[in-house]
Amino acid sequence: MYITSSEKTTFHLVSILVSTMTTAFSSAMVSFDMDVSVANRKKSPDFYGLVKDTNLERIITFVVMMLLAAFHNLSRTIGVALLFAVSGSTTFVIMGAEMAVYIGFKVLRNDFVTFIPGLEGTLKYMVALVFHTVLKVVADYTGERKLFATKFASLTD
């Protein structure tokens, strides 16, 4: 970890930056593709259609989405790295508390069950728990908004 490493080199920082930009590019690409999809805009016009339609607007919006994801990812990652440097257990408590509040909120609002048809009984809740946990972690560290709203996340918006 860079912040606790005895040898802090520029190479470390470049490596972190490259990883961040790769994540940001993937995240922005997923978001962008889902948003401009004609099928998605037709199915859910209240959610898809953020990106305007001219080429220039699309290019600029994509770049801004990528920067947004990069800054978001860096802030989150630095925060977690600092917490880890202090104590692993403190990190898990804070991250776990955030996740518990999120899941609790979903349960209280009767929004816990995921979209997959045919799931019943305990499996319905187990799948929902895994889905929400994985999606929140991915969304938290990529800034990938569409995950919160796609079919994958029970079209929640």
Add this chain to the structure above:
Amino acid sequence: MGGFIFSLSCILGQIIPFVALSFYSTNTTVENKANPHEINIALLVLACCWGLSVIAFFGLINRKLIGSFYSTKTGAQSIILGFQFSDDPAVKTFMVFGFHSSFTESIKDEVIAYMHDNWAEWEQMQPAWFTPKFIASVGDEFIPGRALQQLNEAAIEAGDGARRRSSVLSVRVIFGKE
């Protein structure tokens, strides 16, 4: 509540690093500690850049959808609205049968009435989405009696017994590829 929670999570993502830094700078057990002042400056720069990106993003996007960033609608509410406000039968049926049945349980009677009213027309017109796969995903109660009887008879003739329902979708359907 995706939009609201997502926005909250983004804001939290900007606050957590500063909270973590306060833990980090006051902790005395960390070895090879980086300069907290420099980290603080880096975090401030990042937060400012993030803030500017947010402003630029909201300036660039379609204004009428900004509400989706603070919407508190649940998945079920979105699905029900999608069913009730769409005029396209493909979208309406997707909203009901493409998702978990609990989402539309509260409007089940409305859905049954809609399906019964339109099933004969779809059988006659055979729209592209009215496929055997779709029909297999529809519960018996949503199919008018005569059509259900025909489907069962066809299944018996084919040697399958009564018509079989497909309740679990393929991975491609789950990921929205079909």
